[in-house]
Amino acid sequence: MSTSVRPSEVNSPSRRLAVVFGGPSPEHDVSILTGLQVARELSVAGREVLALYWSKAGEWFSVDPAMEAAGFLDGVPRGSEHVRLVIGERGGFEVPAGRLGRPKSLSVDVVVNCCHGGPGEDGSLQGALDLAGLPYTGPSVQGAAVGQDKLVFAAAVSSAGLPALPRALLAQGRGDPGFDGPYIVKPRFGGSSIGIEVVADIETARARLVANPHLRYGAVVEPYRTELFDLNIAVRTWPVTELSAIERPVRTTTGSEILGYADKYVGGEGMASAPRQLPAELPDALAGELRKAALLVADVAGVRGVARVDFLSDGESLFVNEVNTIPGSLARYLWVDPPLGFGDLISGLVAEALSRPTAHQNAAGADGTVLRSAGSIAAKLA
Numbered sequence: 001m002s003t004s005v006r007p008s009e010v011n012s013p014s015r016r017l018a019v020v021f022g023g024p025s026p027e028h029d030v031s032i033l034t035g036l037q038v039a040r041e042l043s044v045a046g047r048e049v050l051a052l053y054w055s056k057a058g059e060w061f062s063v064d065p066a067m068e069a070a071g072f073l074d075g076v077p078r079g080s081e082h083v084r085l086v087i088g089e090r091g092g093f094e095v096p097a098g099r100l101g102r103p104k105s106l107s108v109d110v111v112v113n114c115c116h117g118g119p120g121e122d123g124s125l126q127g128a129l130d131l132a133g134l135p136y137t138g139p140s141v142q143g144a145a146v147g148q149d150k151l152v153f154a155a156a157v158s159s160a161g162l163p164a165l166p167r168a169l170l171a172q173g174r175g176d177p178g179f180d181g182p183y184i185v186k187p188r189f190g191g192s193s194i195g196i197e198v199v200a201d202i203e204t205a206r207a208r209l210v211a212n213p214h215l216r217y218g219a220v221v222e223p224y225r226t227e228l229f230d231l232n233i234a235v236r237t238w239p240v241t242e243l244s245a246i247e248r249p250v251r252t253t254t255g256s257e258i259l260g261y262a263d264k265y266v267g268g269e270g271m272a273s274a275p276r277q278l279p280a281e282l283p284d285a286l287a288g289e290l291r292k293a294a295l296l297v298a299d300v301a302g303v304r305g306v307a308r309v310d311f312l313s314d315g316e317s318l319f320v321n322e323v324n325t326i327p328g329s330l331a332r333y334l335w336v337d338p339p340l341g342f343g344d345l346i347s348g349l350v351a352e353a354l355s356r357p358t359a360h361q362n363a364a365g366a367d368g369t370v371l372r373s374a375g376s377i378a379a380k381l382a
Contacts, residue, residue, distance in 0.1 A: 018108040022054040025118025026194045032072050034329050035114035039065035041342050091132030110353045111136040117191050121326045122148040130359040137349040139325040140358040143302035147325035148189050150220050157320045160300045162293055164320045170219040176202055179223050188218030191324050198224050228312040234331035235298045236306040238352035243291055244334035248280035279337055289318055305349050306330055
C-alpha cells in the first residue's frame with residue numbers, strides 16, 4: 001500500500017468510498033444521521049458513494065445515499081439490497097449469490113466509518129475491516145478499544161500525568177471506590193451520555209447495576225461535582241495534527257444534572273444542531289492548558305482521523321473526561337477557528353486511510369524452531 005497519496009488521487013472520482021453507519025449500538029440513530037450527512041456531502045461533490053447501512057440486528061444493506069433519516073424509522077429501508085462483509089485475502093463487501101449465480105463483489109477503495117458506539121467504535125468493525133484488507137477512516141483497533149473503555153482510558157490519562165477526576169470500577173461485592181459521593185455512574189463501554197446517572201451514595205450506585213440495562217457489561221463510578229461544566233475540542237491527525245475551536249455545550253434539558261443525550265442529539269442533525277457556545281469564552285491560560293492536554297490525549301489514546309476530546313472544568317481547573325474516537329457529525333461543527341469545510345475534513349480522513357494503514361501483520365520469529373523441538377503432543381498431554 002502506498003505510504004503517501006497526492007490530493008488529486010484522494011479526490012479522484014474513480015475512488016469509490018463506502019460510507020458505513022448504523023450498527024447494533026445504542027447510538028444507532030445518531031450514527032444514521034452522521035452517515036447520511038457524510039454521504040450527502042460526498043455525493044454533492046460528485047464522488048461515487050456506496051452507502052452501507054448496518055442494521056440493529058447486525059446485517060448489512062446497500063441503501064440510496066440520498067435517503068433522509070425518516071426512511072430508517074421502521075428499520076431497514078425499502079428497496080435496500082442485502083450485502084455481507086467477508087474477511088480473508090479477497091475479502092470486502094459483496095452481494096450474496098442467488099440460487100444460480102455467484103456473489104458480486106462491491107468495489108470499495110476506502111470505508112468511511114460513521115458508526116458511533118458498540119462494535120462500530122470499539123475495535124470490532126475495525127478488526128474485521130483489517131482482516132478484509134479494506135482501508136478505513138477513524139481509529140485503529142487499539143485506539144478504538146482504548147477510547148471505548150472508560151476505565152482503561154482513565155488509567156492511561158492518569159499515567160500520562162494529565163488531570164482527571166478519580167474513576168473506579170463499579171461491581172457487586174467491591175469495596176468503596178475511595179472517594180465520597182455523590183457519584184456519576186457510567187457504562188464502562190460506550191461513548192455517549194446514554195445510561196449515565198447521578199446517585200447519592202455507593203449503595204444506590206450498585207443497585208443501578210441491576211436496574212440500568214446499559215450497565216450490564218460493566219460500569220465505572222466517579223465523583224459528581226456540581227460546579228463543573230463541559231468543554232470539548234476536536235483533533236484531527238491528517239495531514240498534520242490540528243485542533244479545532246473549543247466549545248462549551250449548553251444544557252437545555254430541564255432539571256438535568258449532566259449534559260444528557262437529548263442535549264447532544266435531539267435536534268435533527270445530531271451533534272451539529274446541539275446548542276453551544278463556540279468558540280467558548282475562556283481565560284487564555286485555561287484555553288492554552290486545554291489545548292496542550294488535548295494533544296497529549298491524542299498521543300496517549302492513539303487518535304487517528306478526527307476525534308473529540310471532552311473535558312470538565314470549573315473555570316479555573318481542568319479535568320480530562322473522555323475521548324470520542326468517532327464523534328457525532330464527525331465534529332464538523334467545531335472547525336470554525338481555524339475554519340475547515342466538511343468536504344475538506346472528509347478528504348483528509350480518506351487521505352489518511354490510504355496513506356496510513358492500520359493493519360500491521362508480522363510473523364517474524366515464526367520460523368518453525370519451536371515446532372521442530374516440540375516432540376509429541378500426546379506426550380505433552382499425558
